[in-house]
Amino acid sequence: MxxxxxxxxxxxxxxxxxxxxxxxxxxxxxxxxxxxxxxxPVLTITDIDRIxxxxxxxxxxxxxxxxxQQLNKSKFTCSDINxxxxxxxxxxxxGFFDEGFTINVDQFHRYHRPLNRLVDMTVRxxxxxxxxxxFYTPAGMQGLKPxxxxxxxxxxxxxxxxxxxxxxxxxxxxxxxxxxxNMDKEPILTAVLEKxxxxxxxxxxxxxxxxxxxxxxxxxLSCSIKTYGDLFKSMVADIADEYFDQSLPVRFNVDSxxxxxxxxxxxxxxxxxxxxxxxxxxxxxxxxxxSTGIFIQNSGLDTHVKLKKKLAGPxxxxxxxxxxxxxxxxxxxxxxxxxxxxxxxxxxxAEVFSVNEIPSDLSEQKMLMICKKLIHEGILEVLHxxxxxxx
Ligand SMILES: [Fe+2]
Numbered sequence: 001m002x003x004x005x006x007x008x009x010x011x012x013x014x015x016x017x018x019x020x021x022x023x024x025x026x027x028x029x030x031x032x033x034x035x036x037x038x039x040x041p042v043l044t045i046t047d048i049d050r051i052x053x054x055x056x057x058x059x060x061x062x063x064x065x066x067x068x069q070q071l072n073k074s075k076f077t078c079s080d081i082n083x084x085x086x087x088x089x090x091x092x093x094x095g096f097f098d099e100g101f102t103i104n105v106d107q108f109h110r111y112h113r114p115l116n117r118l119v120d121m122t123v124r125x126x127x128x129x130x131x132x133x134x135f136y137t138p139a140g141m142q143g144l145k146p147x148x149x150x151x152x153x154x155x156x157x158x159x160x161x162x163x164x165x166x167x168x169x170x171x172x173x174x175x176x177x178x179x180x181x182n183m184d185k186e187p188i189l190t191a192v193l194e195k196x197x198x199x200x201x202x203x204x205x206x207x208x209x210x211x212x213x214x215x216x217x218x219x220x221l222s223c224s225i226k227t228y229g230d231l232f233k234s235m236v237a238d239i240a241d242e243y244f245d246q247s248l249p250v251r252f253n254v255d256s257x258x259x260x261x262x263x264x265x266x267x268x269x270x271x272x273x274x275x276x277x278x279x280x281x282x283x284x285x286x287x288x289x290x291s292t293g294i295f296i297q298n299s300g301l302d303t304h305v306k307l308k309k310k311l312a313g314p315x316x317x318x319x320x321x322x323x324x325x326x327x328x329x330x331x332x333x334x335x336x337x338x339x340x341x342x343x344x345x346x347x348x349x350a351e352v353f354s355v356n357e358i359p360s361d362l363s364e365q366k367m368l369m370i371c372k373k374l375i376h377e378g379i380l381e382v383l384h385x386x387x388x389x390x391x
Contacts (some may be wrong), residue, residue, distance in 0.1 A: 038196035102143030
């Protein structure tokens, strides 16, 4: 089974450009695949059972819900005798599941490497935050009342089936989530998602879903894009300007014309491209380059492991007698000793490679060091890291 290499695999057969032009933040749509094993490279019911039945499972992020009625966590957790941590009591968890409660787990990608990679891929594709929520629902049940979400979602049906009803958006692309008690409108979209199918919904579209005659498992892969407001806030967050450093008049007795003039003067001096570049770099540094998996990837690295570039170019290389500087599209620059030149140039040209394929006189140890540094900086990643669990 093919692994998920790009976000295109999530929305296949719709092309990404088609998705962005015609659906993204515009309207919901369904993909019926008639291919039950489609999401198996990402997650299977066997993976989920293995994770959920693990002993000492931290209860953080777990909820039990039935038509939005949420159980108090103390009813299905206990204290671990060794650590004192609040952990899942499996007998109680599955007891409530048998009574019709949906098991809902926030950030389920913490537990499963391929799902973690999918969330990471979503972050890198959209330049936004992402999360994978698990919904594990008993037969014929509905976990949540009709509501809208403040994030765009891709519903990936992993097991069983679920009937979805999507209603028009009462608010254009809201940034808050809300529930509804009375649904007197007709849905604009109804669909039964079978195993391997997908539903996309922009934020704000009201929806509800009920499982079929068997259990249903789906992953809600969310995507939250930054706003112009976020960009603006980042711009003013680190204002260090002679006009703005002055104390306000006593009792905030501010002259509005003076304040307006300060803002105008400040904005006039800004290099807007620099502001956007810094916002992009900060996002990459925090979200993309430091994404999970760096230590795991480095720890298993040997000369045969296949590597590929994680970060799209362009790159530029500057070299003098002392050092080589690799500048990345994020604005970051990484310094290497000059002897790394052949190795770096090969890596920038290569699609997929292993350390033992690099045409260099350097020792394997030095080449591994260079590749580990590039993994750490988020430039390279291991092509198919082993499936791992984080618990
Ligand atoms: Fe939702």
